Amino acid sequence: METESVRMESSVWLGNKRQRALLSGWRFSWTELDKKNRDKTTVSVPVSEVVAVQEGQVEILPQKKVKDTERDFTLFYVKRSKTSGGKGPLWSLGRSQFSCPSRDLRDQWVTQLRIALKTHCPSRPHRLLVFINPYGGKKKAQQIYHSTVAPLFELAGISSHVVVTERANQARDHILKKDLIGFDGVICVGGDGMFSELLHGVIGRTQQEAGISEHDPSAMLQPCDLHIGIIPAGSTDCVCFATVGVNDPVTSALHIVIGDSQPLDVCSVHHRSTLARYSVSLVGYGFYGDVLAESERHRWMGPLRYDYSGCLVYLCNRSYQGIVQYLPVDSQITSPRDNSRCLSGCKVCSESTERLFHRSESCSSLYSRQLGQYSIESEGEWVSVEGRFRCVYLTCMSSSCPRSPKGLSPSAHLADGTGDLILVRNTNPLGFLTYLHRHTTTQDQFDLPFVEVHRVRAARFCFSPGEEEDDEDHLKESHNITAGALGDPETAREGDEESGRLGSQQCLAGKQRDQGIKEDGRKKRDYLCGLCSNKQSAASVWNCDGEILPYNEISCRVHGQLVRLFARGIEDDAGSGKYREGNRNCKGRCFLHS
Ligand SMILES: CCCCCCCCCCCCC/C=C/[C@@H](O)[C@H](COP(=O)(O)O)NC(C)=O
Ligand SMILES: Nc1ncnc2c1ncn2[C@@H]1O[C@H](COP(=O)(O)OP(=O)(O)O)[C@@H](O)[C@H]1O
Numbered sequence: 001m002e003t004e005s006v007r008m009e010s011s012v013w014l015g016n017k018r019q020r021a022l023l024s025g026w027r028f029s030w031t032e033l034d035k036k037n038r039d040k041t042t043v044s045v046p047v048s049e050v051v052a053v054q055e056g057q058v059e060i061l062p063q064k065k066v067k068d069t070e071r072d073f074t075l076f077y078v079k080r081s082k083t084s085g086g087k088g089p090l091w092s093l094g095r096s097q098f099s100c101p102s103r104d105l106r107d108q109w110v111t112q113l114r115i116a117l118k119t120h121c122p123s124r125p126h127r128l129l130v131f132i133n134p135y136g137g138k139k140k141a142q143q144i145y146h147s148t149v150a151p152l153f154e155l156a157g158i159s160s161h162v163v164v165t166e167r168a169n170q171a172r173d174h175i176l177k178k179d180l181i182g183f184d185g186v187i188c189v190g191g192d193g194m195f196s197e198l199l200h201g202v203i204g205r206t207q208q209e210a211g212i213s214e215h216d217p218s219a220m221l222q223p224c225d226l227h228i229g230i231i232p233a234g235s236t237d238c239v240c241f242a243t244v245g246v247n248d249p250v251t252s253a254l255h256i257v258i259g260d261s262q263p264l265d266v267c268s269v270h271h272r273s274t275l276a277r278y279s280v281s282l283v284g285y286g287f288y289g290d291v292l293a294e295s296e297r298h299r300w301m302g303p304l305r306y307d308y309s310g311c312l313v314y315l316c317n318r319s320y321q322g323i324v325q326y327l328p329v330d331s332q333i334t335s336p337r338d339n340s341r342c343l344s345g346c347k348v349c350s351e352s353t354e355r356l357f358h359r360s361e362s363c364s365s366l367y368s369r370q371l372g373q374y375s376i377e378s379e380g381e382w383v384s385v386e387g388r389f390r391c392v393y394l395t396c397m398s399s400s401c402p403r404s405p406k407g408l409s410p411s412a413h414l415a416d417g418t419g420d421l422i423l424v425r426n427t428n429p430l431g432f433l434t435y436l437h438r439h440t441t442t443q444d445q446f447d448l449p450f451v452e453v454h455r456v457r458a459a460r461f462c463f464s465p466g467e468e469e470d471d472e473d474h475l476k477e478s479h480n481i482t483a484g485a486l487g488d489p490e491t492a493r494e495g496d497e498e499s500g501r502l503g504s505q506q507c508l509a510g511k512q513r514d515q516g517i518k519e520d521g522r523k524k525r526d527y528l529c530g531l532c533s534n535k536q537s538a539a540s541v542w543n544c545d546g547e548i549l550p551y552n553e554i555s556c557r558v559h560g561q562l563v564r565l566f567a568r569g570i571e572d573d574a575g576s577g578k579y580r581e582g583n584r585n586c587k588g589r590c591f592l593h594s
């Protein structure tokens with residue numbers, strides 16, 4: 001039950017303008033007085049979006065009191081500015097400095113606003129564990145954190161423990177093994193690879209504590225309590241972009257500060273009875289696998305490596321034979337082609353909360369919910385498709401990113417317990433280019449005769465008889481994958497040093513890097529010869545959220561709302577009119593606990 005809202009009202013000054021300030025209904029608003037009625041404007045800030053209230057006239061960056069008159073207080077809050085092209089709004093820190101008629105009144109305002117914050121926003125984080133990858137994206141993560149994020153955390157009274165990583169998988173191992181008592185969330189400053197480390201750490205730890213084996217493909221995984229936050233500083237920043245709507249460090253920091261919560265579907269990927277990895281954005285074979293394998297050789301290029309590799313791989317014109325099987329969701333209920341868009345407060349996702357988790361009558365907290373079972377065996381029949389594909393991929397969410405603002409599957413949902421399986425059959429080069437190009441335009445990329453899309457709970461991939469790929473060693477050899485790059489959860493968990501050393505080779509610097517470039521030249525020629533030649537391996541590799549999997553035959557299963565992010569989904573922005581019509585399905589306040 002919501003407690004009664006705090007109420008207070010008085011006149012205050014904002015600069016030289018007199019205002020009527022009102023705290024009521026969990027909103028703080030101010031309206032200019034002494035103005036003709038017609039022009040009166042009211043600024044209204046929900047208490048849930050107030051970042052801090054401080055005595056005096058305060059600036060941040062650097063944080064200091066510019067003037068400490070005893071009648072002033074400063075309000076910091078979330079301010080939005082519009083963006084174009086279907087993105088979410090950018091958030092920045094709004095600041096208003098008020099002067100009260102007396103010190104007494106000022107003290108009352110500060111007290112009441114802080115009480116309102118405490119009662120209305122009990123789930124804001126107080127203490128965070130922050131992992132910074134100094135080598136991600138354009139290598140600016142440390143600078144981004146210290147110059148723009150840390151001051152916001154400090155302002156909001158959040159204390160943080162910062163770990164600058166020295167090797168790949170350090171963040172994951174820290175979460176798996178170290179004491180996390182007292183932390184309200186884990187944050188990564190980096191790209192999708194860093195997010196993936198946190199994801200594996202948080203899911204792995206939760207299953208360990210619940211005594212659930214992650215290797216069992218049919219296990220019902222335990223949902224994770226510890227929230228994950230992403231400060232985007234990587235190459236693709238797909239998870240951030242698709243859950244927040246923009247890749248902007250300040251916007252993301254503010255979502256963390258105000259304790260936003262967005263559940264997220266996660267796909268588990270198994271090879272027989274071994275957990276290969278978890279994925280949220282892309283489990284892709286063919287084109288996407290080849291692009292990733294190629295791009296690893298050009299890491300020194302930074303984010304540009306994907307464009308460069310994309311062109312090379314496109315020119316190679318490959319397709320792959322195989323069998324895809326999937327467990328479809330009733331297409332009458334939900335479809336990847338219904339033209340809807342999963343937005344903040346999405347009704348499809350909130351209805352899924354009920355479906356995914358049968359809640360006992362007495363429990364009102366999402367965290368004490370009982371697990372509902374999405375029984376794979378009892379829900380419908382597996383469908384099998386055999387053919388020659390340009391690419392096959394599964395995504396649990398839209399996977400929008402700056403490169404493709406509407407994403408791999410524009411109508412996918414963040415938290416509906418399903419994923420979208422996309423099958424792109426072999427076609428001529430122009431056809432495939434048209435398909436790729438439509439990711440960047442408003443045209444429907446699924447409206448092509450060689451493309452199929454299905455909303456599924458599970459999917460698996462195997463070779464057609466007679467097309468079996470050789471063993472794993474061959475896979476590693478033909479794609480020049482090292483053990484470290486594979487990020488095998490088991491080896492890494494036991495032999496950290498080993499995986500760390502190999503992992504950091506991906507981020508060579510200085511002399512080492514130059515040597516790497518020369519090496520790269522040779523490897524690139526070898527690799528491309530292999531990629532373009534028909535004699536070479538008939539197999540591609542799986543790209544799992546930016547990591548190459550060491551297996552080719554895999555089975556995937558979507559676990560609804562397995563983790564929670566400090567985010568709220570993409571806010572409907574008036575500027576993004578294009579999708580608005582389809583939004584009917586996706587309105588209404590989300591997630592019953594919020
Ligand atoms: C002619 C125009 C071609 C446009 C092609 C558009 C394709 C859109 C690709 C979107 C991919 C989104 C899935 C995200 C995957 C990330 O996890 C992964 C890893 O990203 P990271 O390096 O950690 O930031 N990135 C890639 C490209 O595989
Ligand atoms: N200190 C480090 N040295 C080497 N690799 C690291 C380090 N810290 C993290 N990594 C790894 O680097 C990879 C890429 O990082 P990420 O932040 O996702 O950047 P990008 O988006 O550019 O790929 C991740 O998979 C992560 O495991």
Ligand SMILES: [Ca+2]
Nearest residue numbers: 265396413418
């Ligand atoms: Ca989903």
